[in-house]
Amino acid sequence: MDPTSHQFKENAKQALSNDNLQSALAQMKVGFVERRREAAEKIPEFDRLRDQARDLKNHTLANLDRYLERYERKAIEAGAHVHWAETAAEARKIILDICRQKQAKLVTKGKSMIAEEIALNEALEADGISRVETDLGEYIVQLRNEPPSHIIAPAVHVLREEVEEAFREEHTHLDDARRLSEPSDLLNEARAILREKYSEADVGITGANFLIAETGSSVIVTNEGNGDLTQTLAKTHIVIASIEKVVPTLEDASSILRVLARSATGQEFTAYTTFTTGPRRPEDTDGPEDYHVVILDNGRSDLLGTEFQDALRCIRCGACMNHCPVYHAVGGHSYGWVYPGPIGSVLTPTFLGVAEAGHLPNASTFCGRCEDVCPMRIPLPKMMRHYRQEEFDKGLAPPAARFGLDLWRFAATKPRLYRLGTRVASWAMRLAARGGSLRKAPLASGWTDHRDMAAPTGASFQDQWSARGGRRRPSAR
DSSP states (O other), X not given: OOOOGGGHHHHHHHHHTOXXXXXXXXXXXXXXXXXXXXXXXXXXXXXXXXXXXXXXXXHHHHTHHHHHHHHHHHHHHTTOEEEEESSHHHHHHHHHHHHHHTTOSEEEEOOOHHHHHTTHHHHHHHTTOEEEEOSHHHHHHHHTTOOOSSSSOTTTTOXXXXXXXXXXHHOTTOOTTSOOOSHHHHHHHHHHHHHHHHHHOSEEEEOOSEEETTTTEEEEEESSSHHHHHHHHSSEEEEEEEGGGEESOHHHHHHHHHHHHHHHTSOSSOSEEEEEOSSOOTTOSSOOSEEEEEEEOTTSGGGTTSTTGGGGGOOOOOHHHHTOHHHHHHOSGGGOSSOOHHXXXXXXXXXXXXXXXXXXXXXXXXXXXXXXXXXXXXXXXXXXXXXXXXXXXXXXXXXXHHHHHHHHHHHHTOHHHHHHHHHHHHHHHHHHOBTTEESOOTTOHHHHTTSOEEOOOSOOHHHHHHHTTOOOOOOOO
């Protein structure tokens, strides 16, 4: 997909005025948050597991070359073909070449953010190869000709009525008498269509949650079983994964799995956790005849040893966006590229540059919820601050923002002026407030157009500090 991250403000404005989207986003707010909290509280050692997962990934990243080489060796020993892609274009070419060699006409795909990152869907279609998404959410957005709006719930932005509309439009066998009013009706309809595609497909493509160096295995986690059917029924299975997905051992993968599902969906484990090692052996009853693994860099190795290396710990659980007030307000498509939410506000500037995606690190309240719930303890606000600073240093920040910061600096370095200004502003806001909140505020229409702003109450911190005998520093002159 062509990025529109530079249009974040316009995208967000459209999202805020989209009633259907706002209804869908309102439904997701409670479920993910409550289930994650309940799952974490059930095991007292949850925070210790997060520390263990973080340390494990840090160790792996510090020795990434060694573990990738070990994975390649073990995978080849198991009969796999391992391909290395430095760029998205190279990854697309490798996959298209495999499909051409197999004379593939139909490809089934499991959910994969890497496939979205390399624009694989567009490349397959341009090459005349039909593809069918087998994850229900991905299938829905394919019918609607949209990209996913969430890492683990691709169609979270779509209401049930909109899903029914897409099915009736694309599934020509449906008649008006066929009931599609319940989620189970929609699920059964999709299952009936997809069941035929699994057996017809020439190639099955999946992502990978982990690549295990110890055994040369790939791991996928799903709740629908679609990944298993995608990778076992087609004659050729292609795994696409990025370099940071490697972990040293089976035990290490199990350790991270203990925090993955709990953080993503509030489950102890997903319904299906599938380990795949090489193609079908003579004694196996099913599995692909050919097994390929495409390992993508696409700029990730450049992050090693930098302040952004911690972003490579991400396991794509989606917890950061599940808890993000900005994502809840504008949805995933507003971010304008593959990765939405707080992790997208770090990854998108990394891959596309600050000139394209500088709006995203600024689209944060810095409430810190993303870092609080991240199972890998990624310091997302800290990295967003780095990109804000880079944007400012390069002169890419809007003139109004630069003027505002200069004005703030002028006042903040003059304590007497600052205290006078805050008192006047507090008085004016209380005077203009109705029922304790402001429905309109100068220079804050982006906020007050969609929510009320609480008016200041009581004395300021400085006044309270002075009243309790605190000492003020001498005023700057």
